[in-house]
Amino acid sequence: MKTDGSVSQVAIPEEILQRIESRGINRRDFIKFCMATTAALALPVTFVPKVAQALEDNRTPVIWLEFQSCSGDSEAFLRANQPTATELILDLISLEYAEVVMAAAGHLAEEAKHQALEKYHGKYILIVEGAIPTKDDGAYCTIAGQSAVASLKQAVAGAAATIAVGSCATSGGLPAAAPNPSGAASVSEIVPGATVVNLPGCPVNATNLTATIVHVLTFGKLPATDRLGRPLFAYGKRIHDNCERRGHFDAGQYAETFGDEAHRKGYCLYKLGCKGPETFHNCPTVRYNEGVSWPVMAGHGCIGCSEPGFWDTMSPFYRRLPKVPGFGIEDTADKIGIGLAAATAAAFAVHGVASCFRKGNPKDESKVIKED
Ligand code: SF4
The missing domain is CATH 4.10.480.10 (Cytochrome-c3 hydrogenase, C-terminal domain)
Structure with missing residues (x-):
């Protein structure tokens, strides 16, 4: 890579770039995305081709569940008024279920969710936004008759990786603030044995979320975290x-x-x-x-x-x-x-x-x- 910031010397194989272009993705945007994400993960620039390869190979299914939240994390991730890293990642993954953006509603949406949970069992990345109410049998958040607690447990059981986004999902956030009338809890509190990476913030930073997804795609595992389950690349410094x-x-x-x-x-x-x-x-x-x-x-x-x-x-x-x-x-x-x-x-x-x-x-x- 040139020190002036030019992307011309990043050695992403030409055949990868051609395949990316055939999917309607601008090659320059793709290279810049790979470089920015590699930098966000605090990896050396030599990892750029590896990141590119992982992204090109994958159409990883992603299921995004939302419970007690203001949708701020969805907004932070999806907000775009120009070609962005977020748009790119949406082209590179397969977002199977996300209430905020999916066209389907009601029974059709539910059906899509259950089909995705079944079809991609053990393979999908689960993203969870919002706290989970536990009081009164979870009555304060139910979707299609299923409580958020039950819905979360079902989805985590089939996930290859679970990412909790935003302060509500990672520690209860505003719903859990005193006196916490709904008994709001974090993802980790509901599924204590599961491996969950936490991306707190109000809202989550989209760059940290895309970098975490890319880390999973590139290395097949979640990034190293601190004792609170937060990736060190994003939460390692004050x-x-x-x-x-x-x-x-x-x-x-x-x-x-x-x-x-x-x-x-x-x-x-x-x-x-x-x-x-x-x-x-x-x-x-x-x-x-x-x-x-x-x-x-x-x-x-x-x-x-x-x-x-x-x-x-x-x-x-x-x-x-x-x-x-x-x-x-x-x-x-x-x-x-x-x-x-x-x-x-x-x-x-x-x-x-x-x-x-x-x-x-x-x-x-x-x-x-x-x-x-
Ligand atoms: S330098 Fe001042 S403004 Fe910046 S984080 Fe520290 S206390 Fe806050």
Whole structure:
């Protein structure tokens, strides 16, 4: 590959590209997709031909179930106003059942689902969006008379791989927030013995979902995960580690209120409640909406939506994170801004705290900073 970003030297065999073109897929879009997905998976560029081969060989059946959700994950995945990675992956897989996009409805849709479950038993990728209500025999979400619990168990039993997308499917999300009236649970809680990869986020990032699918197609297995079942390629680093405002954090430059001069200048949002130091996700590098932006870039602090139970554990969203054990981060941040000399000195102190964030606790990477 050329260092100027040209795709001309990626060695995808010509016969693969010709077959891809014969399926109506633009070869340049395909090459770019393979490169971007390989990069998202943190694989070397030499894996691009292997990814291309896997995609060309497959029309892997995918079944997408949706339970207690706002359809935000479906929207995030399917939203497109120009040729996108998502459109490409939809050309490359075989989406057998997805309520949001399928033409069939009612009994026809149900029939399509059951045919797909039977025909592709043991072969399909199952994607699950939304939480699963458990109270009152699952009465709060039934589809064609079948509870979400029963529907999920049936689909997981025949899946080659199960991917839970969005915070509702991965940890209950908003439906499970206190007092959780429907007894909403995550996919893993309903099928505790099953291998499930979790892609939390509100909504899921489409790039991470396509990369996970491509990983399964390319290597025949789910990607390596952390202890919460989240792929390391997407959730291995904190938001804070790659945030474009990090330089301001290290320099002790903070927005104090929304709209103040520091906010307009793009200073750190820590004092406005940003949960980036506690949140593991690749938002700063992948971003949303075809890489256009992400919340912190747009001026709003991270609300920690990829962490378990974030509606309860990360709120109030505008309250700044309290102390790091052993370091007075809040005190330090408050002192900064008193004067230039004080700010310069304090910046070194903050930098020490920041280094602590980066080092973390090797035994528990997910919670270095504890709330009081
Ligand atoms: S506290 Fe938030 S805005 Fe500030 S550097 Fe960390 S992630 Fe970025």
